[in-house]
Amino acid sequence: MRIAVLGSGTIGTALVRAALSSGHRVIGTGRSERTLERVKSLGAEATRNNEEAIASSELVVVSVKPQHFPEMVSSVSSDLWIGRTVVSVMAGVRLETLRRIMRGAEVFRAMPNVNSTVGKSATALTGEGERRGEVDSLFRTVGVTYWVQEELMDVWTALVGSGPAFVSELVDGLVLGAVASGMSRELAYSAVLDMLEGTIANLRAHRGHPLELRDNVTTPAGTTIAGLKVMERRLVKSAMMETIEAASRRAARLGKVIDEKISREISERK
Numbered sequence: 001m002r003i004a005v006l007g008s009g010t011i012g013t014a015l016v017r018a019a020l021s022s023g024h025r026v027i028g029t030g031r032s033e034r035t036l037e038r039v040k041s042l043g044a045e046a047t048r049n050n051e052e053a054i055a056s057s058e059l060v061v062v063s064v065k066p067q068h069f070p071e072m073v074s075s076v077s078s079d080l081w082i083g084r085t086v087v088s089v090m091a092g093v094r095l096e097t098l099r100r101i102m103r104g105a106e107v108f109r110a111m112p113n114v115n116s117t118v119g120k121s122a123t124a125l126t127g128e129g130e131r132r133g134e135v136d137s138l139f140r141t142v143g144v145t146y147w148v149q150e151e152l153m154d155v156w157t158a159l160v161g162s163g164p165a166f167v168s169e170l171v172d173g174l175v176l177g178a179v180a181s182g183m184s185r186e187l188a189y190s191a192v193l194d195m196l197e198g199t200i201a202n203l204r205a206h207r208g209h210p211l212e213l214r215d216n217v218t219t220p221a222g223t224t225i226a227g228l229k230v231m232e233r234r235l236v237k238s239a240m241m242e243t244i245e246a247a248s249r250r251a252a253r254l255g256k257v258i259d260e261k262i263s264r265e266i267s268e269r270k
């Protein structure tokens with residue numbers, strides 16, 4: 001299949017690489033010379049011209065930032081979308097918005113995460129169309145896929161899309177705590193990553209509630225309960241809940257703002 005990736009940045013580049021590795025012909029777009037050179041170095045074609053990329057492809061991935069989407073689509077003739085399959089990875093942007101601007105295309109949304117760069121994304125997919133299987137295959141090349149109702153895309157974006165940033169913050173906090181207690185940063189970082197991998201394996205093996213694992217670790221009057229008391233006092237769990245809710249609300253808001261811009265764009269075209 002011929003695949004176009006519009007916006008070959010962090011996520012776009014991972015998808016260019018994935019599509020090439022599955023034997024597809026790929027054309028990636030970008031604005032800067034640096035982006036275009038990176039796409040070429042992977043073995044794909046590269047162009048600044050989104051129309052050229054769309055016209056020559058059956059499957060089109062839209063991986064520009066949501067804020068750049070209205071400007072990007074305004075430079076594309078609306079006829080070009082007819083008969084294409086389009087997959088947007090943009091946070092917040094609704095299927096309804098995409099369908100309105102891409103008349104005649106079958107439209108999907110995907111929400112991967114930055115772990116797609118190491119083949120370990122968990123990607124939510126939504127939408128309907130004949131190329132559902134091909135869309136699923138593309139994202140399975142960068143990790144695992146889950147088909148979900150569109151209503152869940154904003155919270156998925158918060159939990160899984162933004163999640164690696166939140167976990168990185170937590171990792172940094174743990175490392176700094178160890179540094180404050182006299183461990184070198186290098187050793188602490190390596191130890192935290194191993195501890196996380198082990199914890200994930202343990203949680204997956206036991207399949208129960210995560211608090212069962214917590215209680216297995218927590219010796220009466222031991223070290224863990226001393227730390228847990230601080231986490232309780234500092235409302236760490238409450239902060240995590242609010243973090244996901246805030247990010248999810250932001251995705252919803254972003255979708256609304258982009259929808260309004262696209263509506264204005266369509267009425268100006270008429």
Ligand SMILES: NC(=O)C1=CN([C@@H]2O[C@H](COP(=O)(O)OP(=O)(O)OC[C@H]3O[C@@H](n4cnc5c(N)ncnc54)[C@H](OP(=O)(O)O)[C@@H]3O)[C@@H](O)[C@H]2O)C=CC1
Nearest residue numbers: 007008009010011030031032035064065066072090091114
């Ligand atoms: N980063 C993440 O972890 C995740 C991001 N997403 C979503 O993926 C999308 C991309 O994010 P990310 O990869 O981080 O962003 P990047 O900024 O890394 O990539 C965006 C790319 O779009 C290109 N671009 C901008 N405008 C145009 C245009 N008019 N025509 C062609 N190319 C254009 C930029 O090119 P240039 O650099 O040359 O200007 C850049 O390479 C976003 O919509 C985001 O919501 C989804 C899940 C996770």
Ligand SMILES: O=C(O)[C@@H]1CCC=N1
Nearest residue numbers: 091113157161162163
């Ligand atoms: O921060 C963002 O908006 C994007 C979406 C998911 C991850 N990064």
